[in-house]
Amino acid sequence: MRFRFTQTAIDTAQARLELRDAGAGGFVSFEGWVRDHNEGKEVTALEYEAFQALALKEGERIVAEALARYPVKRVLCIHRVGALQLTDMAVWVGVSAVHRGEAFDACRYIIDEVKHRVPIWKKEHYVSGDSGWVNCEHCAAAPHHSQHAQHADGQRAAFDVDAPR
């Protein structure tokens, strides 16, 4: 599998071996690491969780897209799940290619798409003792009709405004 998950530390030496190719003149990798801050908060640890049945399919589609878009030899992406500490590696992407340019481009494409499309979620634990799911907590929408709550008698709401909001 060219996209997979691991519960334990990513073995980059082994991963790199899988990308060896006699026709490849270069190899590029990207590592995502757990850092100690995000959006102004001090982070102490992370948890990653994935919907693996779909994530494996979507990850495989991304890898296949990279192979179709860029003339590269081999690609591999490994994402870690479970509890991670600061400086741990969360994700590894490797690409081997005839020339370095395509390898950089394909590597960038894979990590960008993985971040946006693969059903993986990250929970941050903060120094404050608080925690939160990234991208889910801050933008949690107010209930759709909350703007009407102030109208205790309801019926006035219809007549206060005569234009779409």
Add this chain to the structure above:
Amino acid sequence: MIPVYGLVLAGGSSTRMRRDKASLLYRGKTQLDRAFELAARHCAEVFVSVRAAQVTDPSRAAHPLLVDSVPGEGPIVGIRSGLAAFPRVAWLVMACDLPFLSDAALDYLLRERDPDALATAFLSTHDNLPEPLCTVWEPAAAAALADYQAGGGQCPRKFLIRNRAKLLEPLDARALDNINTPDEYAAALAALESNTMKLRVQYFALMREQAGRSEETLETAAATPAELYGELVGRYGFTLAREQLKVAVNSEFSEWSRPLAAGDDVVFIPPVAGG
């Protein structure tokens, strides 16, 4: 295109039912609440149309209300009151007593909507005439309906026949069946009960925490993932709006309006954060 607001009609006197139709229960939820939630899944804003005497009625007062503001009798008053209150939006006007109306039917109606017509409506499968109480009314219909009523007209169905309306064959023969009598209610209840099925739902991340479980098998009458999400928001109070989520059925991304089948495995996907 101008936005579509929803107007659920609940001003009728329920004479034949001999009790208030809005408060009839289906699987523990009132007919009015079901219709309101259905409309809210498709419209930017939703109101319940009522007569002035009904504004304190508890089954109605929980919703944003739009009180009749033009004289007359019958549903034409509710339709015109909506168009008068927000003259620059189109209105999806729905009777509250259409227990088989589905997300798929509303998706289809709104997709096929012709903003240059006065209205877009379904044809009834019973008499092949337009069904005015599941119709998108465009702003231009306001003046035409006022003229029609001033000329003695009362029937929005006849109005749709005589004026420029886009008329659609319904996708589902039953979608517009309305419920007027105790016998019809009993039959609808039985049909909806026999319509229930078992689904497996898995929860991840924030939704797993809010549901307090990572999966469950549940019995539901929800016909689509959109309806199922509405039901589960009611049960678990999920804070994420449907617009923020994707949905997967049987481990593949799915449309929200896809019909669900017994045994399907459904996963709601909160905003992702890999890497």
